[in-house]
Amino acid sequence: MDISTGMAAGTMPAMAASAGAGDCRITVPETGRFSTHRVQAIQHNFDRHPMLQLPQLAELAKVLSTTGQCRFISKGITQDAAFEHQGADPSGRAIDEVFRRIEEPGSWIALYNVETHPPYRQLLEEITATVRPLVDREEPGMFNVGGFIFISAPPSVTPFHIDRENNFWLQIRGRKVMSVWDPTDTVAVSDVDREQFIVNASLDNVRLKDGVRARAHEFDVGPGDGVYFPSTSPHMTRCETEWVRPGDGVSISIGVVFYTDVTRRMARLHVLNHLLRRFGLTPSAPGSHPGLDAFKAPLANGLVWLKKTLRGYVRAGI
Ligand SMILES: [Fe+2]
Secondary structure (H helix, E strand, O other): OEOOOOEOHHHOOOOOOOOOHHHOOEEOOOHHHOOOOOOEEEEEOHHHOHHHOHHHHHHHHHHHHOOOOEEEOOOOOOOOOOOOOEOOOOOOOOHHHHHHOOOOOOOEEEEOOHHHOHHHHHHHHHHHHOOHHHHHHHOOOOEEEEEEEEEEOOOEEEEEEOOOOEEEEEEEEOOEEEEEOOOOOOOOOOHHHHHHHHHHOOOOOOOOOOOOHHHOEEEEEOOOEEEEEOOOOOEEEEEOHHHOEOOEOOEEEEEEEEEOHHHHHHHHHHHHHHHHHHOOOOOOOOOOOHHHHHHHHHHHHHHHHHHHHHHOOOOOOO
């Protein structure tokens, strides 16, 4: 349920009673109202997909651990902490042991860039194929589809942060509360701090501030629930111990992320704004003045081309 809007899961379209892997899909309530620019609840049945079950994810983790794509955070981290993660379990456990003891309170492991393993790249293609026509209406040119899988046992959190990509975030197992702020919320994250993240990949000033919790959309999600949120929407999650039912102490979520022609255009406008700021100007945020964006876009494209050509500038999605 989206606590903030009162949209109950019961208002969503019903799923088939049973579904094979090929029948899994994301379902968007009121497709006519879906917008890639808006935070909103979605539904899905990928919780039934065999490749997203715990034993299969343990095998995937072994593959990804060889390239540092299994990420860990310290136990006891809070939502207002920096989102810092490491390439090894803080208590020194090997991947096998991490999964054997995954139900222990406070366990947390994330599998980054699962698209680098071809079977999961295929799965991500299958997932995005179910929503691509909806996305294409406003944001054609979907590219660099990626997947991030979060496995944890309460009490656990994912700290407040922003990402570069649009995200279809799906709860696969267990319960979680996902808090998401609008991508235009400059109280939660200022224009300058969004720009610093897009241009310099810095989250230094992106922190949960006092008094902004009430501005978030809160989604209390279980298997089959999900949230769509656009690039640079601040978000964080929490799982509470009292929600655990016997035999169901592990939470699994997947963020299916992607760029589009629109996210690239916005990112390039951030690069131009960053330069304009160095000349003492206060440029308008990308998206806030479409006419101005249209004027600035060719300049932004040229600037990014120069930075890439002359300085080897590389940022994902730009
Ligand atoms: Fe994220």
